[in-house]
Amino acid sequence: MRRASGSEVLGRVVETLKRLGAESVTVTQEGVVLSTVTKDRLRDFVRALIREYGESLRHSTCMGTDLRPVRGSFSVTHVLALDGLRLYLLVETEAFGNRPKVPSLTPLLPAANWAEREARDLLGIEFEGHPEPVKLILPDPWPEGVFPLRKDYPYNKKLYETPAQVRGVRGEPRFFSAKPSPPSESVREGCALIPVGPYHPALHEPEYYELYVEGERIVEARYRGFFVHRGMEKLAESRMTINQVPFLAERICGICGYTHACAYCQAVEAAARIEVPERALYIRSILLEIERLHSHILWFGVAFHMLGFDTGFMAMWRIREEVMRVAEALTGNRKTYGMNLVGGVRRDIDEGKASLVLRMLESVEGEFRRFCDSVLSMREVVERVKEVGVLTREDARRLGAVGPHARASGLGIDVRVDHPYAAYRFVDVNVAVRDSCDVLARILVRYDEVIESVRLIRELLKNMPKGELMAEYGDLPPLRVGLGATEAPRGEDIHLVITGRGNKLYRWRPRAPSYVNLATVPTMLEGERLANAPIIIASIDPCFSCTDHVVVVDLRTGVRRRMNLLRNALTRG
Amino acid sequence: MGTWFRRSTWVFHLNSGSCNGCDIEVLNMFAPTQDVERLGVKLVGSPLHADVIVFTGPVTFQALPYVIEALKAVPNPKAVVACGSCACGGGIWHDSYNVVGGINALYEILDALGIPRPPTVYVPGCPPKPEAMMYGVLLARGMVGQRQRREVYVEEVKEVEAPQDVREVVAKAVKAFRGGEA
Structure with a gap:
């Protein structure tokens, strides 16, 4: 229609x-x-x-x-x-x-x-006219006036070329300042400072937060990220050819890497007008849904852990293990599948493998439903997440939330439906939308999505046509622009490429969904207590390794006067 | 590798700029399938409490000083289990501008700073399976033996003339491989 x-x-x-x-x-x-x-x-x-x-x-x-x-x-x-x-x-x-x-x-x-x-x-x-023209991603001692993504900068010229250069004046390692900008004037005397990170039991990735609290409430928070900037855009543009980059793209993130590989391949395929065989599209979609399954179940585990419900964490990771085993059977690796090349996929899913998948789906669906249904019928859990971390529909739209996070605030956006890719143009995706806008809604949306993924994999396996796995294509036309978008487990993932000569990329710009969603954190935390902060932040399923070189959003957009969590993010780099 | 930690091994997970792939597999080690806690291996939140550091990531320059601090904070005797290709040698990023390049490059920096290198177990893979990581931790603990010998293989590289037309050479090679039929 x-x-x-x-x-x-x-x-x-x-x-x-x-x-x-x-x-x-x-x-x-x-x-x-x-x-x-x-x-x-x-x-x-x-x-x-x-x-x-x-x-x-x-x-x-x-x-x-x-x-x-x-x-x-x-x-x-x-x-x-x-x-x-x-x-x-x-x-x-x-x-x-x-x-x-x-x-x-x-x-x-x-x-x-x-x-x-x-x-x-x-x-x-x-x-x-930029309001804060200051450093964002490069490490603190990076020299002024040196720009690594310019074509005249060699990709392998390191910040320190000899080990001794790390040594400061007194023989100690040269310490960079991890301090974000000083707090704003609105932080009054009497606020306590809680530094969190870069290594902290609550963080699984190196990030640094400074939380200013007044009693139990967070008044302001500052953030320094980009500990995981690995310079991959430069690597892709200089050292690699187009069919090596999918493997690099998968290593953007160890949790949702395959979606990056797909978005990248779609971008190059669009730029070079390569028609991917239908069977390959189906295999991509099946693997994307398997990845969504493992990622969402992992998230359930982490969310339960954040609620202090470790039995839930253990149970979820036990259920997830079956998904990982099937992923290994299909691709050869539990994570980082290595299945994509520009123009198709590298391995087929034959009947034996398909039956493995179906058996896994049956047991995972059953166990997941049984466990989560019983958890969601526990008042202790439901009351703990109900009306916590509310993000209204208007705020979600204004701040540009994507993925399950937006769908929990009543926005029915999903790249699988809005900009269909892979085999999603052949099947109907039921978009799970909830409108209670709280953490409970985010749990329920992901619950529905797990069930929907199971249904989708079954349907995709049933309808998968026979045929080739790879398209044939010649050399890449130079200087064409291509855009690939996928619905990662966390939301919209965009890759933009400009093709170069000699089957290389001229430019590659990936953008992960997490930071778009991070922009909504301040609004959600408004009026909340410190104890609720972990589950609220976890409720957007943030992934820092994805975002640390592919950042988009100004956290200031969500700022109100009183509650400024993550405000002035990275003001000083 | 000693037998220092035979009774219990407390592990601190140090992410030096990894992609999360190894990190979720490290967590997987503590999940029900492997459940290393039954062997006395426990994940702790501070390097001050740890015996063994499970090290992931290729060490980015921004994380470098904090990584060094965390390594120094672990009391002696200690051991490091370098998990994943990135930690073992920098992996796909080994020569990137913002990456130190794995644990050996980090150790060269430690040498320059006069900090002793801790004994290290290497667990390559991208990501390694949780079983492999478990083996690495147990090896550091002296519970299992090393299965592989250290071997350094250096190949003499002969100077070859750059082919005029790479396509021609490849076509010839393909032809030869297929036994004459093009």
């Missing part, structure tokens, strides 16, 4: 973009429109877009590119999502010179904050 009007919608959007002053408008792939704007008109153009589309316009990410070897300039490409119209708009603008300047979009779309600062850090693009 909505598909029928797709081309009409597209035509109207293209016309609108031209009317609003785009220099050129091209439809680069299904559901993606690229428009170029001169930098003087960028802000007016985006302002007009916001007027035209209102709150359905969501800033997804932005990609800076060093195009000097190609056309002597830098480019900045903003990705704007129009979920209602099922489109992604790419807005590209060019800037010249050694310290190029483009107008910042952060004053118009606060979500652009981190992405713009990332481009500033890594490429040296100045964003005029």
Whole structure:
């Protein structure tokens, strides 16, 4: 029904973009429109877009590119999502010179904050009018004026080239300051400071928080991340060829890596117009759902642990083990499947493996239902999460929440339905939506999604057509833009690529869902007690290794005057 | 590797910038399937309480000083179990600009700082299975023996002329491999 009007919608959007002053408008792939704007008109153009589309316009990410070897300039490409119209708009603008300047979009779309600062850090693009033009990702002692993502920086030139360089004046290791910016003036005298991290029992990844508390309530929190910035975009662009990058993309995250590999492959396939065989699409979808199963069940375990309910943690991880074993049988590895190449998948799912999957589904579904149903009938658990960490539908929309988190606040957005990819265009996905907006809703949405994943895998296995696993294709056409989006277990995952010569990438920009969701944390914590903070933060299923080089959102967007958790995130890098 | 921790081994999990793959497998070791707690292996929240460090990740520069502090904080005698390809040698990131490159590169820095290297067990894999990690921890503990010998293999690399056309060479090789039919 909505598909029928797709081309009409597209035509109207293209016309609108031209009317609003785009220099050129091209439809680069299904559901993606690229428009170029001169930098003087960028802000007016985006302002007009916001007027035209209102709150359905969501800033997804932005990609800076060093195009000097190609056309002597830098480019900045903003990705704007129009979920209602099922489109992604790419807005590209060019800037010249050694310290190029483009107008910042952060004053118009606060979500652009981190992405713009990332481009500033890594490429040296100045964003005029940016409210906090300070370092974001690179380590503290990184020299000024050195930009690792520029094409003239060698990918393997390390910060310290000899071990002795780490030694400071007194022979001790040179200590970097992990301190985020000093607290705002609103933090009054008498607040206690609780430093958390970088290594802390409550954190499983190196991150640093400073929580300012007044009695039991958190007044303000500051955050320094990017301990896990590994420079993978540079590696992909310099050392690797297109079919090595899927394996790198999987190592963005050890929990939801396969979804990154899929998004990357889809982006390259879109750029090179490669038609993937149907069977390969089905296999990708089956593995994506298996990954969702393991990730959601893992999350249930962690959430129960956060509630002090360790029996639940143990039970969930026991159930999850079967999913891991089947993943190993299908792909050869429990995690980091290594199944994707551009154009298809590497291994088939034959009947024997399919029957293994079906047997696993039966037992996992049964055990999961039995355990969770009994847990959700326990008053102690339900009362503990009911009306805790509320994020209203309006806030979720304003802050750009994605994934199960948005769906628990009544927003029915799901990339599997909105921008269908892999085999999701052949099956119907029931989107689980709840509207009580609290932690309980997030638990129930994920509960429904586990059950739905089980149903989807069964249906996909039943309908899987026979055929090839890999498409045949020649050399990659250079300098084409491609966008791949998938619904990761945590929400929308976007990869943007520009192809290069010699079957390499010119530019690769992945963006994970966690930080979009992290922007909603301050709002949820408002009026909450410190003891509720762990389960509220865990309720968005944050994943730092994903986000630490692929960050998008300004946590300031959710700030109210009183409760400023995570405010001024990374103000000082 | 000694027999210092034969009674119980308290483990601190140190993530130096890992992708979470090894980290969830480390947790998996404590979940019901392996359940190393029945062998007296316990996960602790502070390096001050630990005997063994389960080390994951390729060591990013931002995490480096904290990693060194955490390693120093573990009382002697101690041991390190380097879990995963990244920890063992930097993995896929070994030469990236923001990565020290695995535990051996870290040890070179410790040498430069005059900090002694702790005895180390290497558990490669991406990620290693929980069983392998368990073996590594038990090896550090002296409960199981080492199955592999250390062997360093260096291949003499001969200078070869760069082929004029790589495609031609590959086509020839493919032809030869298929026994003459193209």
